[in-house]
Amino acid sequence: MQLSNEEEDYNLSLSKFESMLKTNKVLFFDSEEFEEIILHYLDMGKAALAKKALKLALEQHPKSTGLKLVQVEMLVYDDKLELAEKLLNELYAIEPTNEEIYIQKANICSKRDQHEKAVELLRIALKYTDDYADVYNLIGMEYLFMDNLEMAKESFIKCLEEDLEDQSALYNVVYCFEFLDQNQEAIAYLNKYIDKNPYSEIAWHQLGRLHYGVKEYENAIRAFDYATLIDDEFLGAFMEKAKAFERLKKYEEAIESYERTIELDDATSYALLRMGKCYERLGNKALALKYFNQTVHEDPLLDKGWIAITDFYVRQKNYQKALFYVNKALAIDNQNRLYWKRFATINKQMNFFEEAEFGYRKAVEFGDxxxxxxxxxxxxxxxxxxxxxxxxxxxxxxxxxxxxxxxxxxxxxxxxxxxxxxxxxxxxxxxxxxxxxxxxxxxxxxxxxxxxxxxxxxxxxxxxx
The missing domain is CATH 1.25.40.10 (Tetratricopeptide repeat domain)
Known part of the structure; x- marks a missing residue:
């Protein structure tokens, strides 16, 4: 894959800087190069290297507003809010129309739980910024901190109007709709969004989830299908599609989708368990048992796996085998009320009443x-x-x-x-x-x-x- 000129320049700057650190030779970088280097180290969580780069940068460019704003960001990161605020006030006196000053002031207010003040500052930033999407996203986050989901939703929608590709804003919009119990409104919104951005697999996936939530399983499957057509390795969409097929009692199609998730990634205990359930419903007991056994092998701590095997044998009236598996489960977790209740029920069926009494007592003791x-x-x-x-x-x-x-x-x-x-x-x-x-x-x-x-x-x- 060809790298763009910008990416090549960025990589060269980074390797040049790291080479300088090894040789102790002082090389010159322009202020924007330094900004990118510092932010790269911050993103990587390498705060010591970011600070070293910032020190060198300010020595070479002592009057750079951009670098001083990066310095503010690092001071906020270190919770040195008073110092950051002092520096911002100095910068404000020089550049009162620089939107980044208002964004950083808002960041400080947010850190102090002054979220309403943060929103006021971000609204001023909107007057001076070219990146409306970013500022609307920040406003949305402040409203989330205030538990004002309606205003948060509105802000994230404005963010998406500016930048359709902002995936975090898309997730946040759906979160707000769901939290407000506005599932049908969310479906309507996503349909409009998809009209503008039909190749967003995230939007199709979220639409499928919402349809599933209101029990519109056919529509959910259609949406998940589009998500997996756009991205044929979208594991989450295949998993959700399988669950929707199960709801419609289309067990063979469900198994197919679960199998696809296993092809894409290591087998999860959840997918194995669901496949076992599907095979059992199709009457294929041997395969059901195979997948139940694989489930507990994959995750011995998953109680649903042990319960599935135990219940399988109970349904077959093979209480000896059921007891064997529930005892294995109890050997791993002897404080699980679901295991103890089954232990009691199976012993009762086998006329072992003292063991059954002990099992029910334990089930209640652990919260049943x-x-x-x-x-x-x-x-x-x-x-x-x-x-x-x-x-x-x-x-x-x-x-x-x-x-x-x-x-x-x-x-x-x-x-x-x-x-x-x-x-x-x-x-x-x-x-x-x-x-x-x-x-x-x-x-x-x-x-x-x-x-x-x-x-x-x-x-x-x-x-x-």
Whole structure:
């Protein structure tokens, strides 16, 4: 590829400067060359070299405004805001129409969280600048700092009107629309943008994402198709397209798109997992299992991979294999509530009730407060005859579900079992109030209690009220 004259000159300046540093000979550079060299080192994060270049530059060009503005930028970078401000005021006295002075003043205000003042200064810069896009972009960023998404959006749109190719502004516009829950407005905006810039793969990709977000999957796929036609190595667009195909239950097309992502880059655990899911839905169990195994091999810490294998075997009713994999998962992460719940459920299916009780206890301990988890745990405690523990667990559950009839019926049943009739009637009364028809739970879970005449009379009495 041919380098432009500008690029060649820039590379020559850089190598000439680095050669000077090695030989300690002082060579002459014009002020613009120095500016480019300093900014190059700043961009590379080589602050020491940037400072060395600036010192030499100011020795050779002590009156250069451009170099002094670079000096301001470096002072701001080092948080020496008072020094930077003093130098800017000196420059302002010499060149009051230099837009860069206002931009740097705004930068200092921004660092001090004076974002409204920064916007005022940037609006003055607009009067003197030729680069409107850059200033509008900076104004947009200040509004983002102030959480004024509407004004930020407006500024980024103005930036794009000046420079259609500004990708960061395009991303920021879409971010603002999404944050403001204006997905349809964002779609309309991107369609207009694409009319002006039809070969922007970023715009097509963002349009696809937005269509996906509002469940317009066919339109999403069309947009992702354009993105991948423009850039046939656009990994993100292939990934999103695969997800949209999945939503439409077009699993073969989804697999094709996931495969393309693997061709473009190393296989991700996410793509492997989704391919496994697609193959399972197509009824190809062998390939599903192959990809699930590859998923956990690729990323042993991805819980979704272990869960996919475990659930696969649960659906096959192969509980021995399911238990084997959930135990492997727990050996890697024994604080994962999703693993513990599956451990409990599988053991329950295999009639290992003590292990199941332990699993549900651990699931709750690590943050699973779902109603079904509490109830499964309590029912196993009851089955094991641990009525007191079951009651304590239900009382804990009632803190999360204070008006849940299933909790109240169980408490009533357990208190009747312990012949604490006062508490039993209190909870039965609550349960009947919350859902009268569900009294059948007593018959299912506590047949001994259900057979009591006193309980039958209490329910009948409640029905008449």
């Amino acid at each position: 407060y779902g109603l079904d988890t509490w109830l499964f745990w309590v029912d196993i405690l009851q089955f094991l005859g641990e009525f007191e523990s079951a009651i304590q667990t239900l009382l804990q559950a009632s803190e999360y579900f204070p008006e849940e009839n299933e909790v109240e019926y169980r408490l009533a049943g357990l208190y009747f079992m312990l012949t604490d009739n006062t508490k039993a009637k209190f909870h039965l009364s609550n349960a009947l109030r919350l859902n009268f028809d569900n009294y059948i739970l007593l018959e299912d879970l506590f047949p001994v209690v259900w057979a009591k005449k006193m309980v039958q009379n209490y329910i009948a009495k409640h029905k008449k009220q």
